[in-house]
Amino acid sequence: MSFEPTDVGPLFGGDQPVLDSDRQLVLNLLVAAKADARLVDWDYSARVAAVYNARTFDDLVPLTRDLMV
Numbered sequence: 165m166s167f168e169p170t171d172v173g174p175l176f177g178g179d180q181p182v183l184d185s186d187r188q189l190v191l192n193l194l195v196a197a198k199a200d201a202r203l204v205d206w207d208y209s210a211r212v213a214a215v216y217n218a219r220t221f222d223d224l225v226p227l228t229r230d231l232m233v
Contacts, residue, residue, distance in 0.1 A: 178222035190215050190224050197231045 191212065198208045211227045218224050 178220060178225065180221050182218050182220060182224060186221070186224065187215050187218065190218075190227055193228050193231060197228075202231060 194203065194208060194211050194215070197203045198205075203211070214227055215224065218227075
């Protein structure tokens with residue numbers, strides 16, 4: 165079983181640059197997941213840092229993939 169995303173990359177727009185509004189949407193999901201106790205503090209902090217370092221959509225996809233289940 166592979167946990168690598170299959171819906172990323174240039175074919176799916178994954179190489180497109182991330183806007184601040186895109187980052188905010190992901191941050192909102194992370195805040196909600198932390199409030200629901202689906203993320204522990206260290207994991208939340210690491211993901212938030214990754215959001216701010218994200219340059220493309222491919223950088224953002226893995227940060228919330230496991231929270232959408």
